[in-house]
Amino acid sequence: MADPNPRVLPYGMAAIDEAARRITRGECVAVPTETVYGLAADAGDAAAVAGIYAAKGRPAFNPLIVHVPDLAAAERIAMFDADARELAARFWPGPLTLVLPLRDDAGIASLVTAGLPTIALRVPRHRAMQALLAASGRPLAAPSANASNGISPTRAAHVAASLGTRVPLIIDDGPCKSGLESTIVAGRTILRPGPIAAADLPFAAARRHGDAAITAPGQLATHYAPAKPLRLNAREARPDEWLIGYDSIIGDDTLSAAGDPVEAAARLFDALHRADASARARIAVAPVPMEGLGEAINDRLARAAHR
Ligand code: AMP
Ligand code: MG
Numbered sequence: 001m002a003d004p005n006p007r008v009l010p011y012g013m014a015a016i017d018e019a020a021r022r023i024t025r026g027e028c029v030a031v032p033t034e035t036v037y038g039l040a041a042d043a044g045d046a047a048a049v050a051g052i053y054a055a056k057g058r059p060a061f062n063p064l065i066v067h068v069p070d071l072a073a074a075e076r077i078a079m080f081d082a083d084a085r086e087l088a089a090r091f092w093p094g095p096l097t098l099v100l101p102l103r104d105d106a107g108i109a110s111l112v113t114a115g116l117p118t119i120a121l122r123v124p125r126h127r128a129m130q131a132l133l134a135a136s137g138r139p140l141a142a143p144s145a146n147a148s149n150g151i152s153p154t155r156a157a158h159v160a161a162s163l164g165t166r167v168p169l170i171i172d173d174g175p176c177k178s179g180l181e182s183t184i185v186a187g188r189t190i191l192r193p194g195p196i197a198a199a200d201l202p203f204a205a206a207r208r209h210g211d212a213a214i215t216a217p218g219q220l221a222t223h224y225a226p227a228k229p230l231r232l233n234a235r236e237a238r239p240d241e242w243l244i245g246y247d248s249i250i251g252d253d254t255l256s257a258a259g260d261p262v263e264a265a266a267r268l269f270d271a272l273h274r275a276d277a278s279a280r281a282r283i284a285v286a287p288v289p290m291e292g293l294g295e296a297i298n299d300r301l302a303r304a305a306h307r
Contacts, residue, residue, distance in 0.1 A: 004184050006165045007189050008156055011128050011173035019169055020135035030159045030170040033067070033126045034177045035195065036152040038142030039167060040067070040132065042279060046266035048108035049141050053111075053293055055166040058148040061265070063114045064141040065097050065182070067124050069133040074098075074121045076140060077106040086202055087185060093125035095178055095195040099186035104202070112141045114300075115224030115269035122182055128173045144181065145170075153212040153240040154179040162209055224269065225304045226276040232305050234284035238275050242280040244271050249286035262291040266296055272304065 009015035011032075019029040026048040028041040035189045041048035053061065068074045071088050073208060078100035080088070087098060102119040103106065114117050124130065135139060144152040146162040153159045156172035161211035183194030189206045190198055196206045235244035237251065245251030253271045254265035277285040285301055288294050 006160050006170055007068075008160060008164065008172050009131070011131075011171055015169075015171045016028055016128070016131045016135050017021065018149050019171055021278075022169055023048075023138060023140070025137040026051070028055055029132075029170055030153075030156070030163070030167045031128050031132050032143070032156075032171065032173045032176055033124045033142070035123045035124075035172075035180060035182050036154055036176055037054070037145040037156065038067070038129070038140075039159075039163070039269055040129075040140040040142040040146035042108060042136070043112050043139040043141040044107045045263065046111050047110050049111045050262045050265040050293065052141065053265060053296060054146050054179065055163055056143065056146070059295045061111065061114045061296050063116055063118075063120060064143050065120045065122050065184075066108065066112060067122055067133060067140045068130060069130060070123055073139065076103070076124060077108060078102055080117050083188065083203065088123070090202065090276055091196055092123035094123070095125075095180075095182040096289075097122040097159060097182045097184040097192075099184060099191065099236050100301075105291045108139065109141075109245075110264070110269035110273065111266055113269075117224075120184060124177075126173070127248075128136075128171050132171070135143065147281050152179075152181060211303070223303060224272070225307050226272050228276055228281065228283050230283040230301070230305045232285055232301055233287045235286065237284055238282075240280050241282045241284040242275045242278045244275055244283065244285045246286040251286060252280075255286075255288070255297075259289075261288065261291060264288060265293040265297055268300065 041052050097120050099120045145159045146153050150162045154176040156170050159170050178195045183196040184192040243251030245254035288297050
Protein backbone atom coordinates (compact mmCIF):
# COMPACT_ATOMS: atom_id res chain seq x y z
CA MET A 1 0.00 0.00 0.00
CA ALA A 2 1.21 3.48 -0.79
CA ASP A 3 2.01 5.74 2.17
CA PRO A 4 -0.82 8.30 2.04
CA ASN A 5 1.38 11.22 3.11
CA PRO A 6 3.91 12.26 0.44
CA ARG A 7 5.41 15.76 0.42
CA VAL A 8 3.08 18.25 -1.29
CA LEU A 9 4.08 21.87 -1.96
CA PRO A 10 1.86 24.57 -3.46
CA TYR A 11 3.01 25.91 -6.83
CA GLY A 12 5.57 28.70 -6.34
CA MET A 13 9.31 29.41 -6.35
CA ALA A 14 10.07 27.11 -3.43
CA ALA A 15 8.24 24.17 -5.02
CA ILE A 16 9.82 24.68 -8.45
CA ASP A 17 13.33 25.10 -6.99
CA GLU A 18 13.04 21.92 -4.98
CA ALA A 19 11.50 20.03 -7.89
CA ALA A 20 14.28 21.14 -10.26
CA ARG A 21 16.93 20.06 -7.73
CA ARG A 22 15.29 16.65 -7.45
CA ILE A 23 15.08 16.29 -11.25
CA THR A 24 18.79 17.12 -11.52
CA ARG A 25 19.53 14.45 -8.90
CA GLY A 26 17.69 11.86 -11.02
CA GLU A 27 14.45 11.71 -9.00
CA CYS A 28 10.89 12.02 -10.32
CA VAL A 29 8.39 14.64 -9.19
CA ALA A 30 4.67 15.03 -9.83
CA VAL A 31 3.72 18.22 -11.63
CA PRO A 32 0.42 19.44 -13.05
CA THR A 33 -0.07 20.09 -16.76
CA GLU A 34 -3.19 21.33 -18.55
CA THR A 35 -4.14 17.69 -19.27
CA VAL A 36 -3.41 15.63 -16.13
CA TYR A 37 -0.73 15.53 -13.40
CA GLY A 38 2.49 14.07 -14.80
CA LEU A 39 5.27 12.09 -13.14
CA ALA A 40 8.32 13.88 -14.53
CA ALA A 41 11.98 12.87 -14.76
CA ASP A 42 15.00 13.92 -16.83
CA ALA A 43 14.47 12.30 -20.25
CA GLY A 44 18.24 12.10 -20.74
CA ASP A 45 18.80 10.07 -17.57
CA ALA A 46 18.00 6.38 -18.11
CA ALA A 47 18.03 5.56 -14.40
CA ALA A 48 15.67 8.45 -13.65
CA VAL A 49 13.28 7.23 -16.36
CA ALA A 50 13.45 3.70 -14.94
CA GLY A 51 12.42 5.35 -11.66
CA ILE A 52 9.19 6.56 -13.31
CA TYR A 53 8.32 2.98 -14.23
CA ALA A 54 9.26 1.72 -10.79
CA ALA A 55 7.05 4.34 -9.10
CA LYS A 56 4.08 3.59 -11.36
CA GLY A 57 4.58 -0.16 -11.10
CA ARG A 58 3.91 -0.53 -14.81
CA PRO A 59 4.08 -4.15 -15.97
CA ALA A 60 5.26 -3.09 -19.44
CA PHE A 61 7.36 -0.36 -21.05
CA ASN A 62 5.41 2.01 -23.29
CA PRO A 63 7.15 4.93 -24.90
CA LEU A 64 6.73 8.10 -22.83
CA ILE A 65 5.86 11.62 -23.88
CA VAL A 66 8.70 14.12 -23.51
CA HIS A 67 7.85 17.68 -22.51
CA VAL A 68 9.95 20.59 -23.76
CA PRO A 69 9.60 24.37 -23.25
CA ASP A 70 9.21 25.41 -26.90
CA LEU A 71 9.50 24.47 -30.57
CA ALA A 72 13.24 25.26 -30.66
CA ALA A 73 13.89 22.72 -27.91
CA ALA A 74 11.66 20.20 -29.71
CA GLU A 75 13.62 20.67 -32.95
CA ARG A 76 16.86 19.79 -31.17
CA ILE A 77 15.33 16.41 -30.28
CA ALA A 78 13.24 15.46 -33.34
CA MET A 79 12.98 16.11 -37.07
CA PHE A 80 10.02 18.25 -38.13
CA ASP A 81 8.39 18.25 -41.55
CA ALA A 82 5.99 20.93 -42.84
CA ASP A 83 2.89 19.28 -41.31
CA ALA A 84 4.55 18.97 -37.92
CA ARG A 85 5.66 22.61 -37.98
CA GLU A 86 2.15 23.75 -38.86
CA LEU A 87 0.67 21.71 -35.98
CA ALA A 88 3.28 23.06 -33.58
CA ALA A 89 2.63 26.65 -34.66
CA ARG A 90 -1.09 26.18 -34.21
CA PHE A 91 -1.38 24.14 -31.03
CA TRP A 92 1.80 24.61 -28.98
CA PRO A 93 1.87 25.31 -26.17
CA GLY A 94 -1.10 23.02 -25.61
CA PRO A 95 -2.48 19.48 -25.32
CA LEU A 96 -1.07 18.13 -28.60
CA THR A 97 1.65 15.48 -28.75
CA LEU A 98 3.59 14.91 -31.98
CA VAL A 99 5.33 11.62 -32.77
CA LEU A 100 8.39 12.45 -34.87
CA PRO A 101 11.69 10.89 -36.01
CA LEU A 102 14.22 11.08 -33.18
CA ARG A 103 17.54 12.82 -33.88
CA ASP A 104 20.68 10.72 -33.37
CA ASP A 105 22.25 13.32 -31.11
CA ALA A 106 19.07 14.07 -29.14
CA GLY A 107 20.50 12.79 -25.85
CA ILE A 108 17.27 10.99 -24.93
CA ALA A 109 17.47 7.73 -22.94
CA SER A 110 16.39 4.74 -25.05
CA LEU A 111 13.98 3.67 -22.29
CA VAL A 112 11.95 6.85 -23.01
CA THR A 113 11.13 5.73 -26.55
CA ALA A 114 11.21 2.02 -25.62
CA GLY A 115 13.93 1.67 -28.24
CA LEU A 116 11.89 3.20 -31.08
CA PRO A 117 13.46 5.55 -33.63
CA THR A 118 10.57 7.99 -33.06
CA ILE A 119 9.72 10.19 -30.09
CA ALA A 120 6.51 11.72 -28.75
CA LEU A 121 6.99 15.43 -27.94
CA ARG A 122 4.78 18.06 -26.39
CA VAL A 123 5.10 21.72 -25.41
CA PRO A 124 2.75 22.11 -22.44
CA ARG A 125 0.97 25.36 -21.59
CA HIS A 126 0.62 24.91 -17.82
CA ARG A 127 2.66 27.38 -15.73
CA ALA A 128 3.95 24.72 -13.32
CA MET A 129 5.30 22.38 -16.00
CA GLN A 130 6.71 25.35 -17.93
CA ALA A 131 8.42 26.65 -14.78
CA LEU A 132 9.91 23.22 -14.06
CA LEU A 133 11.19 22.90 -17.63
CA ALA A 134 12.84 26.32 -17.31
CA ALA A 135 14.31 25.70 -13.86
CA SER A 136 15.64 22.21 -14.63
CA GLY A 137 16.81 23.03 -18.14
CA ARG A 138 16.06 19.41 -19.08
CA PRO A 139 13.53 17.72 -21.40
CA LEU A 140 11.12 15.94 -19.06
CA ALA A 141 9.59 12.52 -19.70
CA ALA A 142 6.23 12.50 -17.95
CA PRO A 143 3.44 9.93 -18.12
CA SER A 144 0.38 10.37 -15.93
CA ALA A 145 1.23 10.41 -12.21
CA ASN A 146 -0.79 7.39 -11.13
CA ALA A 147 -0.03 3.80 -10.30
CA SER A 148 -0.38 1.38 -13.21
CA ASN A 149 -4.03 0.71 -14.07
CA GLY A 150 -5.16 3.68 -11.97
CA ILE A 151 -7.13 6.61 -13.33
CA SER A 152 -5.24 9.66 -14.56
CA PRO A 153 -4.88 12.19 -11.73
CA THR A 154 -6.34 15.65 -12.16
CA ARG A 155 -5.63 16.85 -8.60
CA ALA A 156 -2.61 16.64 -6.29
CA ALA A 157 -4.70 14.55 -3.90
CA HIS A 158 -5.26 11.95 -6.63
CA VAL A 159 -1.50 11.64 -7.09
CA ALA A 160 -0.95 11.31 -3.36
CA ALA A 161 -3.64 8.65 -3.05
CA SER A 162 -2.26 6.64 -5.97
CA LEU A 163 1.53 6.94 -5.59
CA GLY A 164 2.01 7.97 -1.95
CA THR A 165 5.67 8.35 -1.02
CA ARG A 166 6.75 6.56 -4.19
CA VAL A 167 6.84 10.14 -5.47
CA PRO A 168 9.06 12.33 -3.26
CA LEU A 169 7.37 15.62 -4.16
CA ILE A 170 4.02 16.69 -5.59
CA ILE A 171 3.57 20.25 -6.85
CA ASP A 172 -0.03 21.28 -6.17
CA ASP A 173 -1.50 23.86 -8.51
CA GLY A 174 -5.15 22.92 -8.24
CA PRO A 175 -7.24 20.84 -10.61
CA CYS A 176 -6.17 20.32 -14.22
CA LYS A 177 -8.17 22.24 -16.81
CA SER A 178 -8.66 19.51 -19.34
CA GLY A 179 -8.49 16.27 -17.36
CA LEU A 180 -8.08 14.47 -20.66
CA GLU A 181 -4.73 13.20 -21.96
CA SER A 182 -3.19 15.00 -24.92
CA THR A 183 -4.17 14.23 -28.50
CA ILE A 184 -1.34 12.24 -30.12
CA VAL A 185 -0.65 12.72 -33.82
CA ALA A 186 1.90 10.85 -35.95
CA GLY A 187 2.12 12.17 -39.49
CA ARG A 188 -1.55 12.53 -40.45
CA THR A 189 -2.78 9.79 -38.14
CA ILE A 190 -4.37 10.32 -34.73
CA LEU A 191 -2.86 7.71 -32.41
CA ARG A 192 -4.89 8.85 -29.41
CA PRO A 193 -7.91 11.16 -29.41
CA GLY A 194 -7.80 13.96 -26.87
CA PRO A 195 -8.63 17.60 -26.17
CA ILE A 196 -7.73 18.66 -29.72
CA ALA A 197 -10.34 17.16 -32.04
CA ALA A 198 -9.70 15.68 -35.48
CA ALA A 199 -11.82 18.48 -36.98
CA ASP A 200 -9.42 21.08 -35.52
CA LEU A 201 -6.45 19.67 -37.44
CA PRO A 202 -5.41 21.44 -40.65
CA PHE A 203 -5.67 18.19 -42.64
CA ALA A 204 -7.98 15.18 -42.84
CA ALA A 205 -6.56 12.84 -40.21
CA ALA A 206 -6.87 9.07 -40.10
CA ARG A 207 -7.73 7.44 -36.78
CA ARG A 208 -5.86 4.51 -35.38
CA HIS A 209 -7.55 2.30 -32.81
CA GLY A 210 -5.49 0.41 -30.29
CA ASP A 211 -2.50 -1.39 -31.68
CA ALA A 212 -3.92 -1.86 -35.19
CA ALA A 213 -1.21 -1.69 -37.81
CA ILE A 214 -0.91 1.47 -39.85
CA THR A 215 -1.06 0.85 -43.57
CA ALA A 216 -0.51 4.49 -44.53
CA PRO A 217 2.93 5.61 -45.76
CA GLY A 218 5.61 5.95 -43.12
CA GLN A 219 4.53 2.88 -41.17
CA LEU A 220 4.85 3.44 -37.48
CA ALA A 221 5.86 0.70 -35.08
CA THR A 222 4.56 0.97 -31.53
CA HIS A 223 7.12 -1.46 -30.16
CA TYR A 224 10.77 -1.94 -30.89
CA ALA A 225 11.96 -5.52 -31.27
CA PRO A 226 15.39 -6.69 -32.45
CA ALA A 227 15.57 -8.14 -35.95
CA LYS A 228 17.49 -11.24 -34.79
CA PRO A 229 16.08 -14.38 -33.12
CA LEU A 230 16.16 -14.09 -29.35
CA ARG A 231 16.40 -16.95 -26.82
CA LEU A 232 15.19 -16.43 -23.25
CA ASN A 233 16.48 -17.79 -19.92
CA ALA A 234 19.95 -18.48 -21.30
CA ARG A 235 22.66 -19.42 -18.81
CA GLU A 236 25.43 -19.28 -21.40
CA ALA A 237 25.91 -18.32 -25.03
CA ARG A 238 25.66 -20.97 -27.72
CA PRO A 239 27.80 -20.60 -30.85
CA ASP A 240 26.86 -17.48 -32.79
CA GLU A 241 24.84 -16.03 -29.92
CA TRP A 242 25.34 -12.60 -28.37
CA LEU A 243 24.61 -13.02 -24.67
CA ILE A 244 22.88 -10.32 -22.66
CA GLY A 245 23.67 -11.15 -19.05
CA TYR A 246 22.00 -10.40 -15.74
CA ASP A 247 23.18 -10.73 -12.16
CA SER A 248 25.81 -13.52 -11.90
CA ILE A 249 25.50 -14.42 -15.60
CA ILE A 250 27.95 -12.08 -17.32
CA GLY A 251 27.39 -11.71 -21.04
CA ASP A 252 28.81 -9.77 -23.94
CA ASP A 253 26.69 -7.08 -22.37
CA THR A 254 25.21 -7.26 -18.88
CA LEU A 255 21.96 -5.56 -17.86
CA SER A 256 22.93 -5.38 -14.21
CA ALA A 257 25.80 -7.31 -12.64
CA ALA A 258 24.30 -6.38 -9.27
CA GLY A 259 20.94 -7.97 -10.20
CA ASP A 260 19.16 -4.61 -9.87
CA PRO A 261 16.01 -4.57 -12.04
CA VAL A 262 15.92 -0.73 -12.12
CA GLU A 263 19.46 -0.60 -13.51
CA ALA A 264 18.56 -3.39 -15.94
CA ALA A 265 15.51 -1.49 -17.19
CA ALA A 266 17.63 1.59 -17.76
CA ARG A 267 20.02 -0.43 -19.95
CA LEU A 268 17.58 -2.81 -21.67
CA PHE A 269 16.94 -1.08 -25.01
CA ASP A 270 20.56 -0.01 -25.53
CA ALA A 271 21.55 -3.62 -24.88
CA LEU A 272 19.03 -4.92 -27.43
CA HIS A 273 20.24 -2.42 -30.02
CA ARG A 274 23.88 -3.42 -29.44
CA ALA A 275 22.95 -7.10 -29.73
CA ASP A 276 21.15 -6.40 -33.00
CA ALA A 277 24.14 -4.48 -34.34
CA SER A 278 26.70 -7.13 -33.28
CA ALA A 279 28.35 -9.60 -35.68
CA ARG A 280 26.54 -12.60 -34.07
CA ALA A 281 23.44 -13.98 -35.78
CA ARG A 282 21.41 -14.62 -32.61
CA ILE A 283 20.67 -13.10 -29.25
CA ALA A 284 20.38 -14.90 -25.91
CA VAL A 285 19.25 -13.27 -22.67
CA ALA A 286 19.89 -14.46 -19.13
CA PRO A 287 16.88 -14.98 -16.83
CA VAL A 288 15.58 -11.81 -15.17
CA PRO A 289 13.45 -12.45 -12.04
CA MET A 290 9.88 -11.12 -12.06
CA GLU A 291 10.46 -8.83 -9.07
CA GLY A 292 9.84 -5.07 -9.49
CA LEU A 293 10.64 -3.87 -13.01
CA GLY A 294 11.56 -7.46 -13.90
CA GLU A 295 7.95 -7.93 -14.99
CA ALA A 296 8.18 -5.11 -17.54
CA ILE A 297 11.60 -6.32 -18.70
CA ASN A 298 10.26 -9.86 -19.20
CA ASP A 299 7.21 -8.53 -21.03
CA ARG A 300 9.48 -6.76 -23.50
CA LEU A 301 11.83 -9.74 -23.87
CA ALA A 302 8.96 -12.16 -24.42
CA ARG A 303 7.58 -9.95 -27.21
CA ALA A 304 11.03 -9.75 -28.75
CA ALA A 305 11.38 -13.56 -28.60
CA HIS A 306 7.96 -14.41 -30.04
CA ARG A 307 7.74 -12.19 -33.04
P1 AMP B 1 1.41 8.86 -21.72
O1 AMP B 1 1.19 7.60 -20.93
O2 AMP B 1 0.35 9.89 -21.55
O3 AMP B 1 2.82 9.40 -21.52
O4 AMP B 1 1.29 8.47 -23.25
C1 AMP B 1 2.23 7.67 -23.86
C2 AMP B 1 1.64 7.17 -25.14
O5 AMP B 1 2.15 7.94 -26.22
C3 AMP B 1 2.11 5.77 -25.45
O6 AMP B 1 1.32 4.79 -24.83
C4 AMP B 1 1.97 5.73 -26.95
O7 AMP B 1 0.66 5.45 -27.33
C5 AMP B 1 2.30 7.13 -27.37
N1 AMP B 1 3.68 7.25 -27.85
C6 AMP B 1 4.70 7.75 -27.16
N2 AMP B 1 5.85 7.68 -27.88
C7 AMP B 1 5.52 7.11 -29.05
C8 AMP B 1 6.26 6.75 -30.20
N3 AMP B 1 7.58 6.97 -30.31
N4 AMP B 1 5.60 6.17 -31.21
C9 AMP B 1 4.28 5.94 -31.12
N5 AMP B 1 3.52 6.25 -30.05
C10 AMP B 1 4.13 6.84 -29.03
MG1 MG C 1 -1.71 7.09 -18.03
